[in-house]
Amino acid sequence: MAGILVFAELQGGAFATGSLGLLEEAERLGQALGEPVHALVCGDVDGSQAAALGRHGATVVHVAAGGGYGLAQPIVDAVATLQAAESFRYLLFGASIAASDAAAGAAVRLDAGLVIDAVELAADGGELVTRRAGLGDSVLAHCAFTTPVGVVVVRANAFAAAEDRSGPDAELRTFAPEFRTFSTAARISGHEEAEQSGVDIGEADVLVGGGRGLGKAENFALCEALAAALGGAVAATRAVVDAGWYPYSSQVGQTGKMVSPRCYIAVGISGAIQHKVGMQSSGLIVAINKDANAPIFDFADFGVVGDLHAIVPKLTELVKARG
Amino acid sequence: MKIAICVKEVPDPTAEKRIDPGTNRLVRTGENTLNPYDRHAIEEAVRIKESGVETEISIVLVGPASAARTVDKALAQGGDRSVHLADDGLADSDILATSRALAALLERDAYDLVLFGQQASDAECYVMAAAVAERLDRPCVSQAASLTLDGSTLRVKRQVETGYDTVEMPLPAVVSVSDAINEPRYPSLPAIMGAKRKPHEVLSLADAGIDPDTVGGAGSRTTVRGLSKPAGRGASVRIEDDGTAAEKILAFLVENKVVV
Numbered sequence: 133m134a135g136i137l138v139f140a141e142l143q144g145g146a147f148a149t150g151s152l153g154l155l156e157e158a159e160r161l162g163q164a165l166g167e168p169v170h171a172l173v174c175g176d177v178d179g180s181q182a183a184a185l186g187r188h189g190a191t192v193v194h195v196a197a198g199g200g201y202g203l204a205q206p207i208v209d210a211v212a213t214l215q216a217a218e219s220f221r222y223l224l225f226g227a228s229i230a231a232s233d234a235a236a237g238a239a240v241r242l243d244a245g246l247v248i249d250a251v252e253l254a255a256d257g258g259e260l261v262t263r264r265a266g267l268g269d270s271v272l273a274h275c276a277f278t279t280p281v282g283v284v285v286v287r288a289n290a291f292a293a294a295e296d297r298s299g300p301d302a303e304l305r306t307f308a309p310e311f312r313t314f315s316t317a318a319r320i321s322g323h324e325e326a327e328q329s330g331v332d333i334g335e336a337d338v339l340v341g342g343g344r345g346l347g348k349a350e351n352f353a354l355c356e357a358l359a360a361a362l363g364g365a366v367a368a369t370r371a372v373v374d375a376g377w378y379p380y381s382s383q384v385g386q387t388g389k390m391v392s393p394r395c396y397i398a399v400g401i402s403g404a405i406q407h408k409v410g411m412q413s414s415g416l417i418v419a420i421n422k423d424a425n426a427p428i429f430d431f432a433d434f435g436v437v438g439d440l441h442a443i444v445p446k447l448t449e450l451v452k453a454r455g
Numbered sequence: 456m457k458i459a460i461c462v463k464e465v466p467d468p469t470a471e472k473r474i475d476p477g478t479n480r481l482v483r484t485g486e487n488t489l490n491p492y493d494r495h496a497i498e499e500a501v502r503i504k505e506s507g508v509e510t511e512i513s514i515v516l517v518g519p520a521s522a523a524r525t526v527d528k529a530l531a532q533g534g535d536r537s538v539h540l541a542d543d544g545l546a547d548s549d550i551l552a553t554s555r556a557l558a559a560l561l562e563r564d565a566y567d568l569v570l571f572g573q574q575a576s577d578a579e580c581y582v583m584a585a586a587v588a589e590r591l592d593r594p595c596v597s598q599a600a601s602l603t604l605d606g607s608t609l610r611v612k613r614q615v616e617t618g619y620d621t622v623e624m625p626l627p628a629v630v631s632v633s634d635a636i637n638e639p640r641y642p643s644l645p646a647i648m649g650a651k652r653k654p655h656e657v658l659s660l661a662d663a664g665i666d667p668d669t670v671g672g673a674g675s676r677t678t679v680r681g682l683s684k685p686a687g688r689g690a691s692v693r694i695e696d697d698g699t700a701a702e703k704i705l706a707f708l709v710e711n712k713v714v715v
């Protein structure tokens with residue numbers, strides 16, 4: 133077993149920035165372990181786009197022919213076909229809807245160890261020991277593999293990609309995965325692009341994030357009024373976006389946007405890891421939640437245990453009264 | 456239509472969470488409960504049944520014998536029968552080992568649809584459905600925000616990084632559901648009382664035909680070498696609202712120049 137494979141994920145025709153950061157981290161790890169770094173691209177990509185992954189640390193880029201890679205299972209087939217020829221020691225994936233599931237499927241298919249939600253990759257005594265956050269990020273477990281092959285899913289955007297990096301083009305190799313019947317039984321029959329609302333939440337100085345604790349769509353008016361008073365914008369969790377209470381373009385988190393406003397005010401948000409990864413780099417985090425055990429309090433700078441219906445309208449009035 | 460729902464027992468969120476530095480194991484003090492995310496999967500199955508499709512709902516759980524109460528909770532929510540794999544040999548199972556045990560249970564019956572919650576509230580790993588589907592050679596889609604059954608075709612809408620996808624697949628299939636797919640109802644008193652009388656199957660590894668070397672610590676493919684503390688965010692303040700919370704938040708915002 134030799135080498136590190138990084139899954140370079142295409143999202144809407146471009147490489148996910150998380151994949152590029154992961155590739156750069158893999159390069160550092162590869163140097164420490166003395167292992168070369170290859171990348172896997174599934175789907176339609178032009179040669180120069182794929183070869184440019186060399187800039188982020190890949191020496192070889194394997195391009196899987198065929199399609200359907202918006203779903204995880206065809207990716208598992210591609211990984212398994214490539215692994216049969218290359219015998220990589222470690223396979224690294226950046227967390228995403230498709231990639232996390234593909235990593236799990238691949239670990240099963242290869243009977244390899246699997247670590248999810250890794251936040252650090254360390255070379256330790258000639259092997260990879262991942263740091264996996266646990267218990268609401270209160271502890272880091274140092275996980276090692278007991279198998280010759282290890283699969284890792286890295287937390288969304290755990291490693292930032294450098295702004296402009298130079299380097300030689302990677303060598304391109306194309307291969308045809310052996311698809312299994314069940315892997316290609318599901319298919320994507322429709323896609324709705326994220327509609328862009330007027331405000332770009334990534335630009336806002338202050339964000340008021342609303343969650344399911346608001347109780348119903350109409351109560352987002354409470355967040356909108358507070359945001360307006362503060363000169364900010366409104367953000368949302370996946371739970372309320374999936375429920376149709378607020379537009380997808382306002383969603384913060386693993387599957388949504390990464391934001392770092394000067395201040396993030398979380399209203400009726402529990403603080404699940406997948407939301408946290410999108411807003412934890414905010415300057416200040418204020419949380420209003422009626423449940424004293426909500427995980428959001430573990431990473432809020434100012435936490436209020438209380439009913440948002442009592443607190444938010446009053447806060448809005450107080451802010452307005454000052455201006 | 457036979458539906459299986461995989462449900463997990465997790466520590467009650469109010470229980471203290473701690474890892475024993477000696478054993479690197481999770482110390483579970485206090486009560487355990489049904490993983491809240493799994494209630495959405497049960498509710499979705501109940502809705503399929505209520506739509507007029509003749510349906511049998513099986514609750515499938517891998518966990519210690521003491522998890523029997525959690526099995527009953529799940530049955531009260533809407534199951535018809537349960538399959539519970541309880542064996543000391545399962546302790547220390549990682550994702551690979553647990554998925555092997557679940558797949559073995561699911562292979563004992565011809566389920567048309569296997570449902571999962573979006574994630575376990577203690578593990579935060581959200582890939583069990585994908586791992587089990589791979590073992591069962593079944594199509595799989597995760598994080599379904601809506602689910603429609605059209606004969607033997609399942610149509611799922613789910614959020615991805617670029618918007619919403621509609622995915623179609625033939626049954627039998629494996630699906631995990633997002634917590635926004637529905638609002639689970641509270642079980643009625645008769646449902647709670649009746650749960651105990653529903654057929655319960657409690658199996659050991661031997662009963663289920665699972666080789667003990669393939670599950671538990673022996674069947675796991677990862678090991679924890681040590682623990683450390685992540686860097687925190689630094690000092691933080693937490694208050695209970697006594698009627699003046701809005702004033703205190705304002706003062707905090709002014710102090711930090713968010714409000715001038």
Ligand SMILES: Cc1cc2nc3c(=O)[nH]c(=O)nc-3n(C[C@H](O)[C@H](O)[C@H](O)COP(=O)(O)OP(=O)(O)OC[C@H]3O[C@@H](n4cnc5c(N)ncnc54)[C@H](O)[C@@H]3O)c2cc1C
Pocket residue numbers: 228229342343344345346368369370371372383384385386387388389399400401402403404405406407410420421422423426438439440441573574581598634
């Ligand atoms: C693969 C994957 C990707 C995901 N991607 C994302 C993502 O990009 N973004 C995201 O946000 N989530 C994402 N999630 C979902 C995430 O795990 C949580 O399910 C979600 O963030 C929960 O949203 P919530 O906080 O609004 O709802 P809940 O978890 O239901 O929390 C609601 C909170 O409101 C509080 N509350 C209720 N009433 C009141 C009141 N009157 N006053 C004050 N507080 C009240 C409750 O105590 C509770 O803490 C993802 C999950 C998975 C598995």
Ligand SMILES: Nc1ncnc2c1ncn2[C@@H]1O[C@H](COP(=O)(O)O)[C@@H](O)[C@H]1O
Pocket residue numbers: 460461462463464490492493515516517518553557570571572573574575576578579580581582583584
């Ligand atoms: N021990 C278990 N027994 C039954 N189902 C489980 C078990 N562990 C996980 N699951 C299922 O897998 C889902 C995701 O769990 P996880 O991948 O551990 O976060 C849960 O919502 C359950 O549906």
